[in-house]
Amino acid sequence: MNEILIEGKRLRLRRANASDLNYIITLQYAPENLKFVVPFDENYHREIITSDGSEKIDVIVEELETGNSVGYFMLRKLDSPCAEFTHVIIGRKGIGYGREALQLLMKWTFEVKNFHRIWIDCKDYNKVALHLYESLGFVREGFLREYLLTNGVYENLIVLGMIDREYLGISCCC
Template identity: 35%
Template sequence: MIGNARIRLRPTLIDDLGYVISVETDPDNLPSITPWDRTQHEAAVRFPDFRHFIVEAGDALQPVGFVILVGCRNRHRSIELKRMVIQPKGQGLGRACLRLLKKIAFEDLGAHRFWLDVKVHNTRAKALYDGEGFVEEGRLRECVRTDEGYESLVVMSLLQAEYAARCDAGLEAAA
């Protein structure tokens, strides 16, 4: 288990997938993500290139969300933050989780590049990523099909040297 002052990450178990799917399909979260079915989550739990974690917080370490990293064995050392879903919102848990994930990606997994994509309309998440040093690389125009049409994604990344500079400046302290 990995943690900081606010949260702890523990590997997701198959028994946790009911919770994962319930959080992922919650009406507050659904517009911001493209949900997976149970089989996709099962594969991510089992496949060594993925890291699938339950996010826990509070004195009782209650589940507050989940995260998925992809490319953990990528020879190019480019790791993707595939999914981060945190509930409840507005308590700084997402920021604490993102800082911990950056530490894992760069310090534990040896990433050169840590990247993600975010839906254009998800301004709350985009502001978090901007504030945490991620740089916009471009947009994938109308690449996600929804019931209402198509949505675009913003691709963002943080490089190891940028992360190191943030650490030196004291910007990566536990949130």
């Protein structure tokens, strides 16, 4: 039985299960996504999926109308007051699913789970993701210079965060 986190107008977020492994790996390694994320292998995801989920979970973004998987996130540090969103990937890009899925995730973390803070990091040249996060109210908090070594090149990371009281000031919609 799939564990549903939350549902919105067009999307549902649910915890991933073993049948999602292929989708998760394929999405991460697709060239248009791979340049923006650091992928994990199947064994790593299998461990997350079969864990009790107290520290991290893999999350599938599912279209309500079709039941198709349209994206994937990982949530980490769930055993602390400060959850981390990572591996934010939408397969069906450019039709507002990224925005809706993140809004749902924000609602789940702050309104359902009562986290104090959420945060995310992003490569400094990932303009679409940075625009999306900031337009949702994430605040730039840090700049990690030459943090990630990717194909022989050191890349910069931007850390963005949101506090519960900031979310409550801007919460909306879904």
